Every structure is written in structure tokens, then in C-alpha cells.
Amino acid sequence: MRFHHLAIPHTVTHPDYVACAYTQKVLKFAKMMTQKGHTVYHYGHERSQVECSEHITVTTDADLETAYGSHDWHRHQFKHNTQDHANQTFIRNTIPEVLLRAKPGDFLLCNWGIGHQAIAQAVASSGVIAVEPGIGYTSGQFARWRAYESHAVRNISAGAGGQDWYARVIPNYFDPEEFEYSTKKSDYVLYLGRVTELKGISACVQATAAAGVELKIAGQGSLLDLGYTEIPEHVTELGYADVELRKTLMRDASALIIASTYLEPFGGVQVEALLSGTPVIAPHFGAFAEVQRHGKTGFLCHTLRDYVSAIQQRHTIIPGVCRARGLAYSLENIAPEFESWFANIHDVYTRRGWNELEV
Numbered sequence: 001m002r003f004h005h006l007a008i009p010h011t012v013t014h015p016d017y018v019a020c021a022y023t024q025k026v027l028k029f030a031k032m033m034t035q036k037g038h039t040v041y042h043y044g045h046e047r048s049q050v051e052c053s054e055h056i057t058v059t060t061d062a063d064l065e066t067a068y069g070s071h072d073w074h075r076h077q078f079k080h081n082t083q084d085h086a087n088q089t090f091i092r093n094t095i096p097e098v099l100l101r102a103k104p105g106d107f108l109l110c111n112w113g114i115g116h117q118a119i120a121q122a123v124a125s126s127g128v129i130a131v132e133p134g135i136g137y138t139s140g141q142f143a144r145w146r147a148y149e150s151h152a153v154r155n156i157s158a159g160a161g162g163q164d165w166y167a168r169v170i171p172n173y174f175d176p177e178e179f180e181y182s183t184k185k186s187d188y189v190l191y192l193g194r195v196t197e198l199k200g201i202s203a204c205v206q207a208t209a210a211a212g213v214e215l216k217i218a219g220q221g222s223l224l225d226l227g228y229t230e231i232p233e234h235v236t237e238l239g240y241a242d243v244e245l246r247k248t249l250m251r252d253a254s255a256l257i258i259a260s261t262y263l264e265p266f267g268g269v270q271v272e273a274l275l276s277g278t279p280v281i282a283p284h285f286g287a288f289a290e291v292q293r294h295g296k297t298g299f300l301c302h303t304l305r306d307y308v309s310a311i312q313q314r315h316t317i318i319p320g321v322c323r324a325r326g327l328a329y330s331l332e333n334i335a336p337e338f339e340s341w342f343a344n345i346h347d348v349y350t351r352r353g354w355n356e357l358e359v
Helices: 021-035 061-068 085-101 113-126 151-158 201-211 243-252 269-275 304-312 319-327 331-350
Strands: 002-006 039-045 054-059 107-110 129-135 145-148 189-192 215-218 235-239 255-257 280-283 298-301
Touching (some): 021 331, 039 085, 085 113, 129 331, 189 243, 201 215, 215 243, 255 304, 298 304
Parallel strands (some): 039 054, 129 145
16 A cells, blocks of 8 residues: 655654654554555655655754744643644645655545645545544544544544444554563652643642652643642652653553543553553543553542552552553554555445445
8 A cells, every 4th residue: 555644744753752642653653554565655854753665854943943933842732733834834845745656546644634634635636545544633624534543532523423434443553662561660650741630630649649659740841830839749740751761661650640631532651551561540431441451451540539549559450461451552453453444445446335245
């Protein structure tokens, strides 16, 4: 198969951008499909570090500087707008590059939803098939062909109305080589992600305090940004976690804790923890309820008391069970799900579609 793989306009397809789940999906998808023998054209920033058939530069550091100035995305959340200079430059430069390489039946991977719609419309005459291969957003969907990160986000997007036979739930995918499995754990509990109440950070602080356990916080932002006048005594803030720091923190933590207050479309940090042999303490809704096995890979919680109890029981979880569950989401295991989906879509254009009976 041939893929025209559109990057995220406001970032760089590079391991350093681990804080952006969509950027990391672009990075890992390219590796996953290239290693399966498919042709992957990656359209993105000049500093992209991605395994693919061909990288095509469509944005530069100058474009990011023009759009975002001195904004520090390590300290704060990413800054972006579909109408800003970086996004508009990405669209303008990508269209002719795709048309130069496109063949009928190729797939155009719109990883940024409506942010890539203008490109899909402009190259439609070439016969490429626009798809959204990793929907983790509940608005801004446009493509005929859609794959969702979880049943949670698919159901909330579709509502109670009719379903599309071709819409798929294909979970996020991870490279086990990025993580280090260990059965030896330190005593601290880890929170890794954006430091925001959307992720339930105050509940994590409160639960670990009640359990008398150290909480290490790594990610964009600080408790001081959320109205805390000081960092609680049992909390250590580490700032942004790059690839190596993330690996170490995940490996050594006695548990990962997250208490998202919104319907989490996937929560990739939970699989990263499992690959490290680290149990997960999370809410009993959203994608957590699909990935976790309560009492086996961690604990799913409803109340603060549940969280405190889970922290107290975290050492009862077997690291090997966590690791095995995490490997279900490896590049190797998820690639066939995508290949099957893309083949089904091709059938619509070249065979009898849903009614096709021959393999």
C-alpha cells in the first residue's frame, strides 16, 4: 500500500515531542507501516526524525518561530490554531507535493482531522483516498473513512444514531523498544502528563497524600499554575519528561496514577506504564475501562477512597501481567488491524465493497 502521511503542523515528527500524542502516532505509524513493507511518504517539518520511504519538508523552524515566537512548549501546553502561519504554510506547501507523488488508490492519512481537510479537498482529483486513522477528538471529523482510538470516542462521536460498517476502532500503538521493563520498583507513585485539572491532578495529589506516598509529577505545567500557593511536601515536580526521563520514571514507579475528569479517548500513558511493568490507577470510564484489567494490571476507581485503596494495594499487581497487556498494543500487533481496514476500504473502490465474499 502507499500512504501520504500528513504530520502535525505545529510540531516536529521527532521523539523529543513525546508530549504530543498525535505527533507520536505519526512517528510510530510511519515506522510501523514502513517496516511492514508499505510505501510511506511523510510530509512534515525539516527536523523530522522518522522512518519512512521518503520525507518531504513542508515547514521549517522559521515557520514555527513566526507562528509561536518564544512560546516554551516544554513548560506550557502546545500553542496552535488552524489559521496560524505554521498550519497555513503546512497546507499550502503540502498540496503540490502530494499531487506530485499521488496515484489513484493511495491513502492520504489526515492525522489532524479538520486541520488537514483543505489538503484532502485539494488533492481529491488525484484519486487518493482520504482517511482519518486515529480519531481521538469528538469534533472536527470530516473524512468518509474513520478509525477511532477507542470505543469510548467512537460511541460519543456517533451518538445513538446509525453506525458506519467501515468505521473501526483501532487502538493506539506503541514501540516496546522505547520502554524498559522491570520488576524492581521504587515506592513513589507517578503522574505523567499535562498538569491540568482535566487530568485530575488535584485528586492525584489528594489521594497520594492520604495514602502517605510520594507523588512524582512530570509534564507540561505546574501545580503553581493551578492555584496552589506551594508544592505539597509529598510532591516532587520534575518538569517536562523527555524520552529518557520518561523511560526511567515509568520503569521505577510503583504505580502510575491518573484521574481524568473527561472521557479519555485513549490515554496513551497507561500503555506506556504497562510496557514498563508498572500498574495503572485510573478512572472507571473512557478508554481506561477498555485497556485495563481491574485487579490484574491496576485498579479502576470511582471515588477518592477507591484511589487511596488502589495506592495501598499497588504492590499486589504482578509486573509481568502488566507487560503482557502492554504488548497487545505493540506496533507488531496493531499493524494487521490497520492493514485489514485499509484493505476493506480498497474493496469499496475496486471490488464489491461490503458484499465482497472472496478473500
